Amino acid sequence: MDREQARRRLGIALDEARAGLREGGVPVGAALYGADGALLGRGRNRRVQDGDPSAHAETDAFRAAGRQRSYRGTTMVTTLSPCWYCSGLVRQFGISRVVVGEARTFRGGHDWLAEHGVEVVVLDDPACAALMREFIAARPDLWNEDIGHG
Amino acid sequence: MDREQARRRLGIALDEARAGLREGGVPVGAALYGADGALLGRGRNRRVQDGDPSAHAETDAFRAAGRQRSYRGTTMVTTLSPCWYCSGLVRQFGISRVVVGEARTFRGGHDWLAEHGVEVVVLDDPACAALMREFIAARPDLWNEDIGHG
Numbered sequence: 001m002d003r004e005q006a007r008r009r010l011g012i013a014l015d016e017a018r019a020g021l022r023e024g025g026v027p028v029g030a031a032l033y034g035a036d037g038a039l040l041g042r043g044r045n046r047r048v049q050d051g052d053p054s055a056h057a058e059t060d061a062f063r064a065a066g067r068q069r070s071y072r073g074t075t076m077v078t079t080l081s082p083c084w085y086c087s088g089l090v091r092q093f094g095i096s097r098v099v100v101g102e103a104r105t106f107r108g109g110h111d112w113l114a115e116h117g118v119e120v121v122v123l124d125d126p127a128c129a130a131l132m133r134e135f136i137a138a139r140p141d142l143w144n145e146d147i148g149h150g
Numbered sequence: 151m152d153r154e155q156a157r158r159r160l161g162i163a164l165d166e167a168r169a170g171l172r173e174g175g176v177p178v179g180a181a182l183y184g185a186d187g188a189l190l191g192r193g194r195n196r197r198v199q200d201g202d203p204s205a206h207a208e209t210d211a212f213r214a215a216g217r218q219r220s221y222r223g224t225t226m227v228t229t230l231s232p233c234w235y236c237s238g239l240v241r242q243f244g245i246s247r248v249v250v251g252e253a254r255t256f257r258g259g260h261d262w263l264a265e266h267g268v269e270v271v272v273l274d275d276p277a278c279a280a281l282m283r284e285f286i287a288a289r290p291d292l293w294n295e296d297i298g299h300g
Contacts, residue, residue, distance in 0.1 A: 047217065051216055051217055052213055053212065053213065053215075053216070053217050053218065053243075054204070054209045054210075054212050054213040054239075055213075059204045059209075060204075062203065062204050063202055063203065063204040063205075065203075066201055066203070067197065067201055067203050067295065068203065068295075068300070069295060069300040070298075070300035071298060071300075083238070083242045084238040084239075084241040084242040085235070085238040085239045085241075085242040085243070086238070087238055088233070088234040088235040088236070088237055088238020088239065088241075088259070089204075089234075089235045089238065091234045091235075091238075092233045092234035092235040092297065092298050093203075093235070093298035094298045094299075109238070145217065145218075145219060147242065148220075148221060148242050148243035148244045149244075150218070150219040150220035150221075
């Protein structure tokens with residue numbers, strides 16, 4: 001995937017992250033695209049909104065896409081490097097590609113995914129990084145809870 | 151954790167798995183226990199029942215336990231070796247211990263977890279193994295979908 005196409009797809013994930021911030025939640029957003037480029041599902045972290053610690057952005061987008069027979073050729077776009085939980089999701093279900101908005105504020109499992117055959121594009125997007133940097137500074141308690149560093 | 155205590159805790163996970171089978175679902179069950187031994191949450195695979203591919207047994211039990219500040223000292227009990235998705239959950243959130251009912255019919259990430267400091271107890275329970283063996287023989291399509299081998 002070229003970076004221009006990856007950047008376009010990041011827009012929806014970033015919209016989700018910003019919606020999460022407005023709701024008082026953890027501002028991480030994601031979108032799952034099919035092999036044909038169609039949007040299958042979009043989502044955001046819902047720990048605060050739904051009191052659901054299992055709803056990370058990537059799993060929320062994956063859930064929104066509903067049951068799929070195969071994830072071959074799909075792309076998970078996320079504003080932030082996927083944690084081990086979300087990296088495990090990508091590996092287990094054979095999602096082919098991951099577009100990472102940024103990995104400066106948190107470095108998850110994207111290198112591990114690349115080692116296991118997933119195509120990984122890290123965009124190092126300034127808007128994604130600013131969003132997280134400001135959130136982590138404002139709510140370190142909530143952020144640590146969200147990544148299990150309580 | 152001694153194996154006798156682990157076996158007692160497996161009972162609830164197995165009840166969940168059997169409930170899932172009766173509902174026409176994937177018969178995997180789980181339970182999350184606190185450091186003090188209290189049951190924090192129990193759950194089962196809900197792919198069929200809720201049309202939710204993100205609801206593996208372990209994530210369902212984790213969700214049922216609600217928001218927790220820390221998972222230090224907790225134990226995830228599951229009837230089946232946890233897939234990469236559920237293994238990632240355990241690693242990310244720092245769940246201290248995993249009790250695996252059986253790993254004969256499916257070998258997930260429990261060795262990886264042990265390498266990363268999680269205490270892993272594999273019980274090789276005949277009832278858990280029989281449940282999965284019969285399910286996989288009866289519904290290979292559904293099983294393959296559930297582990298992303300579509």
